[in-house]
Amino acid sequence: MLVVENLRKTFEAQSGLVNAVDGVSFTVERGKLLTLLGPSGCGKTTTLRCIAGLERPHAGRISIDGRDVYNSEGNLFVPPNERGIGMVFQSYAIWPHMTVFENVAFPLRVAKGKHYGRAEIAAKVKTALEKVRLGGYEERASTQLSGGQQQRLALARGLVLEPSLLLLDEPLSNLDAKLREQMRFELKRLQLDLGITTLYVTHDQAEALALSDEILVMSGGKVMQRGNPTDIYRRPNSEFVADFIGSTNLLPGRVEGTIGADGKGVVRTDEGAIHCTFFQPIANGAAAQVSVRPEDIFITAPNAARSVSVLAAKVENRVFLGEVIDYIVRCGSRELRVRAKPEQDFAIGAGVALEFYADRCVGLRADDSRKAP
């Protein structure tokens, strides 16, 4: 449905040329939602704007629904107003001088080559507004809407022409936490109902995990990893992805012994040996890191540990959050974050044992562990 091939975009900055998008390729299947996820400046928004046609890439190919809208080879560039894409901006970009109705009717009124009659416009606007549950708000001044309503209005405007592709540029970042959570479900429902192919840009990993069929993690203009939310969370392929998605503990060391066919192996760290799973090939004896999420480390009393990988530690600090307790523990020279059930209740200063399980610990190559920019 959406095909992006080897997209490149360079900006001239004072320090010289900056590769904002550096050879990005991906496809989105019809009806799926793909998220471009990454920290600010990773090129995700530029990629989205290239697909929209608001930026002109320097090389590559973009094709929507089997039709090329950009191809550096034929010097083809279809202007944004002829691409037929629905888009929601971060600021919503609701026109303050138009009513709710007029905002949604705008794409119909300026449509090239097709004239919509009064009744047809009214009907289409009504449908679009009802889809986003804003039915009955037609005659309101758009400035009287709340943040969440403006967001839905922007969505209705993007959907009124029934585009085959919908672009969402950080659409939830301007909402407060509670509303954001609510709109997350709303967006998911709408996307499933309409079956519209959607490209979603965000820096919020929780949003990405919640909404996406697939996630593309980007950094420095490049794709770092692509996969479904579980893969990205459970099987990060680099320190960058492991650290950016959720939080993680990283323990550097060396591969000890041989890696099994199932990827199971042992990494010898300064603090002790840890059994973990490698998802990429790695040489025996190579420098490696173990990435383990706070909720995947089990904290117990020193003599109650049963796992094969156990490290001794001391509680440095603890925060009680109700459903969980967050610990900072000291393990040798290293501080680790551990998230435990409230039953695992230890006082500050208490000696504890940390249990590691091979299927919860991801082994990473040290050489391709890239720091977040």
Added chain:
Amino acid sequence: MAYSDSVQGAPKGEGYGFGARLMRWLTPGNVILVVCALIAAWLVLVPLAALFYTAFAEDTPYGPGAFTLQNFVDALSSRYIGDLFLTSLIFAGGTAIVTFALGTAVAWVVERTDAPGREWFHGFALLSFAVPGLLTTMAWILIFSPNIGWLNGEFKAWFGLETAPINIYSMGGMIWALSSHYFPLAYLLMGPAFRVLDTRMEEAAVMSGANNYQVATRVTMPLLRPAILSTLLLLFIRGMESFEVPRLLGLPARIFVFTTEIQNATSNAPPQFGLAGAHGIILLLICVVGVYLYRRSTRNAEAFATITGKGYQPTTIRLGAWRWPVFIGMSLMFFAALGLPLFTLIWQSFFRNVTLPTLDWSVLSAMSWENYDIILHYPIFLNAVKNSVFLGAMAATIVVLFTFVMAWIAHRAAKQYGWILDVLTFVPIAIPSIIIGASILFAYLIIPINVYNTVWILLIAYVTMNLPYGMRFTSSGIVQIHKELEEVAQMSGAGLIDIFRRVLLPLLAPVLIAAWLYIFVLAVRELSASIFLSGPGTHVLGTITLTMWEEGGSFGAVCALGVIQIIPLIFIVMAMRWIEKRVGTRR
């Protein structure tokens, strides 16, 4: 946006030839950019070139002759040059300080206190700014002239004085006359500074234990420093440039400043254009330095920008028992600066000869509409009104449309080159209008384009001198419109024309109308450039008023002429006020 990208040219290293790259560069956005830049450059640079050419050339009866430095030698070796510098500086500096004090007081009361009548003070400030300086100056002569000033007469009668206590034909008189007209400018510049000052910064100081005085000196003043500096500089430049007051009050008192010297040199027989040019360049340099310092002082203004967006609520200072004293003080000030001159003009307009205001029935019964009757049947006046209104409307329309397109290009379509347009349109700020008038005269005496002695040469001058104001209004308008509002229109399928027609124009309409009215007012009351450029048949309101005043005749008729000019201004000010409110509530 698609069009914004085109300026980055063809991608590097893709092997396109120069021709192909040029073709790619020639997008509509860039073509408009080039055309705009050329027009602006012509308007701004040609007169400047003519000024320099004239100043460095011998005066001959056939126009500028051979290269010479004699004009500068003449200008700088004159016995008066020291005096000229000194009086110009004292006049401009004094005006800046008095104007600043008055304007800041008004700004503080209107923006930061709960004094009654703030709405009215704001309106009065706009009105005193709109009233032509020529009329205010004339009114001050009728009030404080040693011979005919009515208030001087009253003072003599009240206190039993032999001589008039106040002489308007003095440096102090000049400073007061100009300040009473310009203080709203200080108010308009300082008002926003007070408005955006985040009071939480002051509150934080109070919570840290500072008293009112410490808060003012350690927090408020330093935060306002860029605004104070830039306002003082701008007022100083305006003082250096002003012409009406030095002409009407300075000449009789033999107090000369640069502007009057320039005008004198061109009206000598034979005209000393070269000398005028030399004086013009000296004045221009002073103003350029001033504007440079002004730009520097505002450059880092963002660092001081204390608007914090969401949740910002300006709090007003509760004056308590001081509310009414402050109200009375403000009212007295406006009465002195605006009420007295207006009253004097209106009173005098009903009498043929100078008449002291009185309640004496024998005088009151002699009031008549005679002066208005004369003026309204005076063909030269009617012609001047026609010229002024036509020129004002044309100049305002051209400037607004032209700067609207330029501001859009500069901020959207060709951001990289936008600074060229910004600089070109900002340059006239540094050029006193008297120099714009003189240099446009020089330019079209040299260039064989037949506009001399027509209204078109006046139009060129009005457009040139108002470019900075147009650009300021339209750029600040466009900057306030989030770029995504245009982009989403593009994504909805709208082309450039639809974006302008359906999104930009309606959103910017209030700003454009305000800019139009502002420029219209400035152009209609223009005098110092027009005095060089208007001739028989192309008189405008400013020049005809000055001529009628200086050639004597009836003071009453001139006052009637003034009142007729002021009445429409009141309506224009009301319209601007209305627009301000609308814009205020919408954003």
